[in-house]
Amino acid sequence: MQFLIITRLLISAILANFAVTFLATADEQPGDKFRGGEVMERLQARGTLICNVDTTPGFAAVSAQGDWQGFEVDFCRAVAAALFADASAVEFTRLSSKYKFQALSEGKVDLVLSVTTWTLGRDRSWPIHFTDPLLYDGQGFLSHRNDAIDSLVDAKDATICVQENTTTYQNLKNYIDRHQLAVKLRLTRTTEERYTLFAQRACKLVTADATTLAGFAAAQPNGNEKYKMLDLIISREPLTPFVADSDPVWFDLVRWISHLLIVAEEHGVTQANVDKIRQQSDNPELRQILGLEGELGQLLGLSDDWGYQVIKQVGNYGEIFARNLTPLGLQRGKNALARDGGLLYSPPFR
Numbered sequence: 001m002q003f004l005i006i007t008r009l010l011i012s013a014i015l016a017n018f019a020v021t022f023l024a025t026a027d028e029q030p031g032d033k034f035r036g037g038e039v040m041e042r043l044q045a046r047g048t049l050i051c052n053v054d055t056t057p058g059f060a061a062v063s064a065q066g067d068w069q070g071f072e073v074d075f076c077r078a079v080a081a082a083l084f085a086d087a088s089a090v091e092f093t094r095l096s097s098k099y100k101f102q103a104l105s106e107g108k109v110d111l112v113l114s115v116t117t118w119t120l121g122r123d124r125s126w127p128i129h130f131t132d133p134l135l136y137d138g139q140g141f142l143s144h145r146n147d148a149i150d151s152l153v154d155a156k157d158a159t160i161c162v163q164e165n166t167t168t169y170q171n172l173k174n175y176i177d178r179h180q181l182a183v184k185l186r187l188t189r190t191t192e193e194r195y196t197l198f199a200q201r202a203c204k205l206v207t208a209d210a211t212t213l214a215g216f217a218a219a220q221p222n223g224n225e226k227y228k229m230l231d232l233i234i235s236r237e238p239l240t241p242f243v244a245d246s247d248p249v250w251f252d253l254v255r256w257i258s259h260l261l262i263v264a265e266e267h268g269v270t271q272a273n274v275d276k277i278r279q280q281s282d283n284p285e286l287r288q289i290l291g292l293e294g295e296l297g298q299l300l301g302l303s304d305d306w307g308y309q310v311i312k313q314v315g316n317y318g319e320i321f322a323r324n325l326t327p328l329g330l331q332r333g334k335n336a337l338a339r340d341g342g343l344l345y346s347p348p349f350r
């Protein structure tokens, strides 16, 4: 009996020892360095990023000089700065809200933003992964100020313009059914069509993600006098960049770019001071991010100075917000850092 117990103890000691050795070995090779899949290979061969955006004021638009500008454009540029040390190495595409999921699955684009809400249904219905929310939004309504419509109840029998194949449409239908509203819907295919019909008064109201409505109103001549946001938000719309699910390194890379932008703001690192901070900082997290210590870049298949390149060429989250969305009258609100009462919070860089 005693012999049996001793044998068992010996066997479990050997097994435990084996497990410890095995885990230690696995731990010594975190991520096996760079093991990129098909998207990383494609990007390295092409040398440019193909990023899908939507033309919406503040989010993505082509300037009079022919340059792409906007909050989403800057995120694409941040990814290109990390990948190629060149924020201009981006080709922008524009796909319909219906086709963008398929195009990504087929490898026609590398990264999609275009004001897309992360939902469980989309995550599971397509071979895609949403990264982390870049902007916390909600669905709002814009009216013509002189119609004096202050609520959806006032909007009785009115037509509402809404884009097809969006969460916006589904949310609105559910809201109308639940509140038994007598409004009519006019489905549109593009952002331009939605706003043109509204501006021409073919619709009394237009509904979309509230930040994009505010952006549209602010970008029109006298827009804020002509149009009015209803005091109603009917959903949660975490707008989130997404990638094909075929390449785990690519997924990690994109999500850590969002975290980098946030943590840079938290540490007060800006485009203007990044060179000085890089020379002087003894903060371990900053030294890792700026490529002075550690091998975090290599774990993502990037060069050590990836974080430096992103901040130097594009700036931190707060700078990107201030450049593109503050001029449209948008407040940080939920999109402030967690320490300032918002929802932005980065896991540690180490």
Ligand SMILES: N[C@@H](CCC(=O)N[C@@H](CS)C(=O)NCC(=O)O)C(=O)O
Pocket (backbone or CB within 6 Å): 054, 056, 094, 095, 096, 097, 114, 115, 116, 117, 118, 163, 165, 166, 167, 168, 189, 190, 191, 192, 208, 209, 212, 237
């Ligand atoms: N956040 C909503 C709305 C998305 C949405 O409306 N996206 C528009 C831009 S605001 C779009 O992709 N439009 C494509 C186009 O107009 O071609 C969703 O994810 O369904």
